[in-house]
Amino acid sequence: MAVATLRSVLRCEILLPLFETCRLRDLLCFSSSVDAAAAVCGTASPDPHFMVEYLVNSCGFSPSEAAKFSKPLAHLRSTEKPDAVVNFMRSQGFDGAGIRKVISLRPIYLCCNVEKNLAPKFQFLRDLGLSESDIVDAILKNNAILRHDLHRSFVPKLEMWESLLGSRELVLKHLKKTGRFFFCSVENTLHPNLKFLRDECGIPEERVSLFLRSDPRFISRKPTSFRALVARADELGIPRQSRMFVWTLDVLHKVSKERFEAKIELMRSFGWSESEFSSAVGKAPTFLSMSLDMVRKKMEFFINVVGCTPSFIASQPNLLIFSLQKRVIPRFRVTEMLKLKGLWTRRCKFVWILCFSDTKFMEKFVLPHKEHAPELLDILRDAGTCKGNDTFHLASEDEEGLS
Known part of the structure; x- marks a missing residue:
């Protein structure tokens, strides 16, 4: 009897708190539901x-x-x-x-929260010297500015990139123009990639830093993806110690494998061997960034009009970097006009003339013949490269062929 009574007391002592807890929970839930309903009725749209x-x-x-x-x-x-x-x-x-x-x-x-979250960040960017339009550009390129903590994330990364690129002005310049680089993880991305380039690829940090000043994005790839990028450059046979190796990595970073393979097939159709293709990439990797259509047009012009062989173009791939409409065709027309009028007295090959600076080309091939061949200036003006008082617009890279 005493044992049964004890069990009954214990059961009550155990169940009573549970009952009270459940009752309290129901009351709280009911209260929350009522409050939520009241809030909805008071402030929300039906x-x-x-x-x-x-x-x-x-x-x-x-x-x-x-x-x-x-x-x-x-x-x-x-x-x-x-x-x-x-x-x-x-x-x-x-x-x-x-x-x-x-x-x-x-x-x-x-x-x-505008006052606690957004306004301080905009004020901080203004304090760095950015104008209103600069801040708009920076946020549109790096919208993570709005969600990352100002002092725990933004400021440390600003200081890190400043030490890497060499100046705060350069960091802010890229912040306005370049996306997806500023907020990458320092510990998980930047340090491993920089260490890999330095320790395993033998590339001095100074060379990497110098390159990053022009384009900081490629170093922000995940380490596994970054190593795969290096492997693609290795497959082309480009020495890691070559100064063009980092430039090649940057171009491969922007070009998908599908576009890369399509470019190989295109150049093979013009007679390039695999070794010629690899050699050309090692000398002028930028041509990989051009559209297939533009590369095709340039190859056809140099082969069918200028008379270059595919092998010669492969040995001088910088020819593919020049703008077809603003440099190659206008200068070709100028030299042809000089020949037609009997004014061509130099033996310099046309392909080397393309390498002259704009000023030097004007001084040597156009201005001396203004009286006997005034149409030379018209050729350049029609191409949009000669403006005003015989000033010459720089068109050393293909502005219409990148994609």
């Missing part, structure tokens, strides 16, 4: 799709775009925060297209 309408009416998205970008915002019960963010961005120089781009990249930006 339409569950009010954020879709907001993105259409306030930001200019299409209905289908708004439906897509409103999904991460489904928890919002009013447009108070989105209104504040949109109005703030407009006040900072963003136009409608810029605001839509930022929202489309990360809709949750519409939930930011």
